[in-house]
Amino acid sequence: MATRVLMPALSPEMKFGKLTRWLKRAGEYVEAGDVVAEIETEKATMEVEAAASGVIERILVPEGAEKVAVNTPIALIAAMEKPAAPPEQAAEAQEDLPPLSLSVRDALREALAEEMRRDPLVFILGEEVGESQGAARVTQGLAQEFGPKRVVDAPITEHAFAGLGVGAAYAGLKPVIEFMSFNFALQAMDHIVNSAAKTLYMSGGALNVGIVFRGPNGARARVGAQHAQDFSALFAHIPGLKVVAPFSAADAKGLLKSAIRDPNPVIFLEHEKLYGQLFPAPRGKDHLVPIGAANIARAGRDVSIVAFSHGVGLALKAAERLAEEEIEAEVIDLRTLRPLDMATILGSVAKTGRCVAVDEGWPQGGIASEISARLMEEAFDDLDAPVARVTGQDIPMPYAANLEKLALPSEADIVIAVKKTLYLKT
Amino acid sequence: MAASPYEPQDGESRLAAFLGDGGDVAVYRAMLLIRRFEEKAGQLFGMGLIGGFCHLAIGQEAIVVGMRLAARETDQFIASYRHHGHLLASGADPRAVLAEMMGRRGGISGGKGGSMHMFAPELDYFGGHGIVGAQASLGTGLAFANAYRGDGRVCVCFFGDGAADQGQVAESLNLAARWRLPIVYVIENNRSVPGQEGELARRGAAFDIPGEALDGMDVDAVRAAGTAAIARARAGEGPAILEMGAERYRGHSLADPAKYRRKDEPRAAAAPDPIERQRVRILDAGQADEALLKQVDAEVRAIVADAAEHAAQSPEPVAAELFSQVLM
Structure with a gap:
């Protein structure tokens, strides 16, 4: 008989969570209490333990699934004795396969x-x-x-x-x-x-x-x-x-x-x-990325969106939305904030003539401010519109969920800023 | 440039050149060199050749010389901004130290550090820290590295009675005790905060760190206490605190008139000068006569005069140095 592994709750209020990662695969033997998966909410992360010993018969919710309701069965464990250890060769071959x-x-x-x-x-x-x-x-x-x-x-x-x-x-x-x-x-x-x-x-x-x-x-x-x-x-x-x-x-x-x-x-x-x-996942045994080099995360001709860290995800989503309106945004992931890779930013702005700088921090004296100032100094003649900043609000972070949302830069804020640099109605 | 009279001879280390044979006369000479150096620094400050702050340690010479005698050459020293003597006692070239204090190209930091920020890692001297108490955490890190490598080195970390009140000093004592790090904290109690004599040695009690208060103006007492504490740390038995009472003859810095020191504060009687005490000790024991000690003084004055002359002749740093050494 198979035992069901259920999506656990981190708190009494929790209704949904994200299944971040499977640590065991179908066909693998697990002991009761072994960690089989990781889940997270916006607040925290948690490990999911096997409810019984046996072999994972089937994984019901794939890795990366969002909004998994609490108590949803996420896997089935078939009661079974621990199988003999597999031959060493097989184990090595498995290790050579990089995760996707x-x-x-x-x-x-x-x-x-x-x-x-x-x-x-x-x-x-x-x-x-x-x-x-x-x-x-x-x-x-x-x-x-x-x-x-x-x-x-x-x-x-x-x-x-x-x-x-x-x-x-x-x-x-x-x-x-x-x-x-x-x-x-x-x-x-x-x-x-x-x-x-x-x-x-x-x-x-x-x-x-x-x-x-x-x-x-x-x-x-x-x-x-x-x-x-x-x-x-x-x-x-x-x-x-x-x-x-x-x-x-x-x-x-x-x-x-x-x-x-x-x-x-x-x-x-x-x-x-x-x-x-x-x-x-990166390929190669010794994956190194040089400090001081930005990356063009998405190529585009109409506007340069410069972002870093979590803001890059917002910028990429905004770029997708803008593409639906046939606005091709170039997204620059700064990766390093000091030294700043101005050459990449200047090269992009020379092409697009417009720039939106995204910064989760406060507006005064921020990373976005620095980019704006440097573009004014070094690329004034390339600019077809003033640089627009999308930053966190100039306040200590509020606790209430609605206010917190308003305090942080959003995908929609970036879309609006891009349209402003293009002199388009929003 | 002519060779400095301080230049080590025939493969002798800089430290050996400073400490000589470690005998009473050599120790006298070492303390006197620091004294004369500090006096010269005071003069140069008065003449406007040394800028900003200039923290002298006249009266505290026995502490650093005694600890240097107690330590091995490879044991690390780290100190506060009041550290000209600590640098000299680590074997640094007086020319380079004075040139740094004057902001010259020939300075030990190329003129970019100033009197408070001088380092000589090749001599296991790790500064020179301008933030009161910073060296307590940094020195604990040097000791952490010693324990990590298991190389048998001990860090000797100097700070004043003022710094002893800093929060990070207590935090560092906690870390050093928890991990039994090889470090000796030397509190140079020059009584900037009155009424704490003997109390600072007990600052590690909550962490079971042994402490000892002693006369920091007696170089033999410093050497003996230092030797025991360093040996204990080297044996893996953890940190120790040595509180060394001393009289600082000048204000906090030369910009400080030291008005907080009472005029009737007892001085020479209660705390005889460490150098004078050593002089009397040598003469009483018949180890040397007045003539020889006068000759030592003349030698020391010549070293300091040479350092001042060379420092004054050293040009200012070239403008291109403004942007160098920000990053490696």
Whole structure:
């Protein structure tokens, strides 16, 4: 008789969730309590455990499915004895097949694991990164592979452990400091700005600081003003830092690997809303993406939409909608915020003559403002319309769901801004 | 450029050139070099040749020299902005240190750091930090690296009694104790905050970090306490705090008239000068006579005069250096 695995609820209010990923496949043997899948809502992620031991007979809801109702059967487990281990050859052959899709979370984990295997001086330090497998589960499994010496659980003490990381970098180690969220990095701002970013310059080149500060940045849902904010511009303001904010899984992986190998301090801004998102997996054994190079995520001739991180997804959706109205938008994924790849932006604007800059952060002194100013200075004659900015509203993040939605840039906002640069009615 | 009188001889390390044979006369010479250097820095500041801040540590010479004697050459030192002596005691070239303080091309940071921001990683000296207390976390990171590599090094982390109140100092003590990191925190209690004598040594009590308060103007006492604490840290038994009482003869920086120090505050009687004390010790033991000590003073003055002369002759950095070394 088959046991049904049901879509679980994270809270009494939860009605639907997303099935992010299957960790087991049909035909695989599982013990009761094994994690078979991952689900998420806007608020959190959760692991789904097998309700009984046996072989997964059938997967009923595919990976990536959105709006899966609570208590929907998602898989059937047939009661069966554990089969004998398959011959080794078969196991190897299976490993050679790259997965077709990869979540940003797994991409980051792969990048960390690969770099830690490659260089014994790389270590990860942060809150709950080890035994608890990471608050956002980016470091899942790393403590098991690399042990507590290299996956270091730190007490809640951002100021000191950021400084400790910089000191370890002085001594030649390659620290990856995880902030549970960049909201807490403000406690560590002194060491990021005054110790990490400036030492190379102040020492006349004698002492470099090769360190990565990483973690989720930007808005997550329903957590209020202190836990939902985008600090991209704050870090991008500081000379001596490199600042990276990827969108896709392949870029997240390739850029994190590059960041860890970089001899400079790198701020690596992840996005809570992207962790569970699936993207085509990168091919190749050592996938590296250079820091400082933007990517044209979608080609177009009519308008350039410049975005980064979660905003790229909004820009791509807006571009699809605009295409229905025969407006071909070019979407530039900045990928790196410092140094800014102005050459790619200028090249695109030379072609389109119009630019919409998308920035989840606050409008004053933001990334979008910087792009707007630089275009005014460097491409004034190419512009056929003023640069338009689509940014977060100039307010602390409200908690109420409706207000929160109004505070953040949306696909519709981008469409309206694009039409404004084209002098079209909206 | 003529060779500096300080130039190490025949394969001798810079540190060995500074410390000599480590005997009483050599220790006297090392402390005197720091004293004369600081006095010269004070003069140059007064003449407008050193800009901004200039934090002198006249009166605190025995602390860094004693710790240098206690440490191995490969043990790391890290300190605050009051660190000219720490640099010299790590073996840095006085010419380069003074040139940096004057913002010259020949400075140890090429003129871009200034007096508070000087580093000599090749001498295991990691600065020079302008933010009060920053070196506590940074030094704990150096110790973390030592433990990570298991290379037997110990970090000696210096900060003042003012910095001891910083939150990150308490956070760092927690981390160092939790991971038993090889570090010795030296609190140079120059009494900028009155009435804390002996209390700072107990700041690690909540983390079971042993502490000892001692006379930081007695170089032998510093050396003995430092040797024990460093050996303990090297053996994997974790951090220690050494509170070293000292008299700082000048204000916080030369821009500070030190009005908060009472005129009737006891000085020489309660805390005899570390260099004078060493001088008397040498003479009493008959290790050297006045004539020899005068010769040492003349040598030291010559080194400092040479450093000042070379620093003054060093040109300012070229304008192109403005944009170099922001990133590697």
